[in-house]
Amino acid sequence: MLAITALAVIRMRSLFAVVILFGIYSLLTAVLFVVLDAVDVAFTEAAVGAGISIVLMLGTLLIAGRRADADTHTPLLPLFIVVITGAVLVWGTFDMPHFADPQDPAHQHVAPRYIYDSLAEIGIPNMVTSVLASYRGFDTFGELIVVFTALVGVMALLGIPERRQSRRQVSEKTGPEFSGPILTIGASWMIPFIVLFALYVQFHGDFGPGGGFQAGVIFCSAFVLYALIFGIELTYKTVRPKLLILTSASGVLLYAGTGFVSIILDGNFLDYNVLSNTPKAGQHLGIFLVELGVGITVASVLILIFFSIVQSRKRRYQMQPDNHLDSQVRE
Amino acid sequence: MMTHGPILQVVLPLLVAPICFVFSRFHRFCWIVACVISWIGLFISIRLFFQAEQGVIVYELGGWAAPWGIEYVIDRLNAFILVIISAVAAIVFPYSLTSIKAEIDPRQRGLYFTCMLLCLAGLLGIAITGDAFNLFVLLEISSLSTYTLIALGRDRRALASSFQYLIMGTIGATFILISVGLLYSLTGTLNMADLAERTQNLHTSRTLKVAYSFLIVGIGLKLAMFPLHLWLPNAYAYAPSAVTVFLASTATKVAIYVLLRFLFNVFGITFSFELLQTEWILIGLGLISMLFASIVAVFQQNIKRMLAYSSVAQVGYILLGIGLLNINGLTAALLHIFNHALIKGALFMSLGAICFRVGNTELKNIAGIGRMMPWTMAAFVAGGISLIGIPSSVGFISKWFLILAAIEKGWWPIVVIISICSLIAVAYIWRVIETAYFKTPQDSGTRYVEAPLSLLIPTWILVFLNYLFGTSATFTIDFAATTATLLLGAGR
Amino acid sequence: MIDSIVGLYNYWIAIFLMMAGFYTVIASDNLVKKIVGLNIFQTSVFILYISLGKVEGGSPPIVSANIDVYSNPLPHVLILTAIVVGVATTALGLSLIIRIKKAYGSVEESDIIEADQQMLEPTQDEKQ
Known part of the structure; x- marks a missing residue:
């Protein structure tokens, strides 16, 4: 297939x-x-x-x-x-070691500690979350930075999404992209559930599949749906791009901040054990915070990228290979 | 706080990047923050450098011991790379503010600094990490920001070359990812030191050989090894000048570091050279890119593009040095990593100053500029002399060791090729000098004034370093020689 | 031999898919198609990794009371990261495509190369 x-x-x-x-x-x-x-x-x-x-x-x-x-x-x-x-x-x-053979070196060396000890060391049942947010927490931080870098790149290329300034442009196309009562009503019913589901995925990641990244993506999809049904202008009123820029940065800062708090509390960067009285409670708190950071950043980054791409249809970009941008520069 | 040096080195730029992003409308603020961070970074890296002289520094992220967690390992080799990257950043960031005035749209300037910070952090991270997968993630941070920075160039060809680089770079990264996956399937670990240990008795494994070759190809794409260099000339030529300076002096250097790390430490000399004879590939490709790229450089109409081809040739010198596989050769390679950063930094910076006044770097447009912008052109000439490798400049020292290494092996043809390439370098540098000093501008009305001090000072700092390390080179030579001995001893 | 076919066919499928994606990247002229190819290439590498993590008779790596064989969680973590990196690259690539379309009026590689060459030609004429 x-x-x-x-x-x-x-x-x-x-x-x-x-x-x-x-x-x-x-x-x-x-x-x-x-x-x-x-x-x-x-x-x-x-x-x-x-x-x-x-x-x-x-x-x-x-x-x-x-x-x-x-x-x-x-x-x-x-x-x-x-x-x-x-x-x-x-x-x-x-x-290569054969597929699914329990004797493969891949399953013998590093992984057993994650499988057998993570419950005792971290205290949450989902091993993927333990490894992701704690043992290899720095990879996840790097991943968050990659997403953030992509946002910076898209903004630099396509411009920062803004609400329309002039009245005329608004009246030109305020209408929704698709309309009709079934879609509108259906969407207004669905969107709260999607958001609710996103929150569930965010906070349930310790126990079942899910976590900050998935939650962020689902959250974003709610807004994409909203934008498709009710038009992009209305979506801007609901979430201002400026606010999203702020939240996308604050998610990264929340993750990095958690790491710095560990340093201040005499641990290594991203060492959650020192965050609370017992290591387990500390791990729990640390994972909660960084997953929250991931969720916030991913959701706002993806929504912003979506806005940028949609808006770029009407934008003009100047490319002037031989002229100065600043006319004073020459003298 | 100083025990956290390794992590602060990488995380400080990452911490201020989001702040710069939020305040991207105030690009002067971003500039100040970025400069301060780059100077702090330089300070940290110098401290780490002297700390690493005493012994290897290990930093366990999240407090988890490797191989379960990710660790940062700093030894002599990467402490040296860290100093190069942060020093270049500390000079390029102050230079940027004026340079981008002529080349980047005001609304994008704050984002430019954000991207530079991210790129810096990514490159530093690649140099510092001791984990193969973490390397991939950091590589993507630096790559994505590089694609953006290149695309900020004003010419529309900047977009096309950025896209081309994005495709090739991502293929390279995916190759590295495949290789890491294969290595993991064989050993069950991702930590580099652990990988080195656990691949010891797997040398006959075909999977290991494939993992090895995919890694070499992946890194080769990043360091513009011939024939995988196609992205580089366009990317360097159309990127904003300050970006070109930064990339030319750091990005390929980091890729070479990764190559050295994997060849000598992870796979080990026995596997890389005695079993697979990689040195012949390195020597062959090194020689071809030296000759080919130097010749192509002579025919370029755009000076930036010409220097970009020259960069491909210089990468060839470094690969040749590694391939010679003796202490002098490796010393030459290490020295040239450092020296080439200084040389190309100075050259591209003086070009940036020219671009600032003239608006582009087409050869025909700089006629007569030697008299209008004497200091800028003098910096270019000084850098050019160093590139050619005339005694008392840094370029001479690395070439000297390279020739020594070739003589030691008794390979006279290589000595001849090195000298031919230096002669070709004379030819292409001379073309620029001739146009700048001895030709009159086509349109006699054009007048340009000297570049502002904010561009000239950083340029001349680099020129000065070129001759400082060219005349009193004992420190760098000793350092490179000891590191080379260590590297060669590591696998034996 | 049969043993190794059974033991390795999963990897071979992943490799076949990788190469299909890789081919799309380097052979197609259209930039959007290149990006799609890149995605297929990467997704297939993910399949390779996840195949590495599977353990015979194992179950998903979430601790529960009456299971004692779990699949290896490490590749899953790595691939979660890699998926995110992939989508970030895609987003950046797509916005480059949009800019290229606006600047060149086309997203075909051959058209772009042609346009660049046309730009170069007048400068050569000037020289003569």
């Missing part, structure tokens, strides 16, 4: 179909992840691959056009590179 979808993507010329196929591909992958016991990852893949990525890609297609031209250059060289790379990889797998 996956293979067919992937091959279809190569052949297709309609970009719209390519993007939708990628969504299907993502969903299939998510199903595969569930089969392979990775529920947290499946959750994220479904929310990101089949959700946010697709929305962003479709938003881009609105501007960039829906059809791809036929590829002009001959596919021989790429094909050659790909076949070589693939052959090397397959050759390499022959000495």
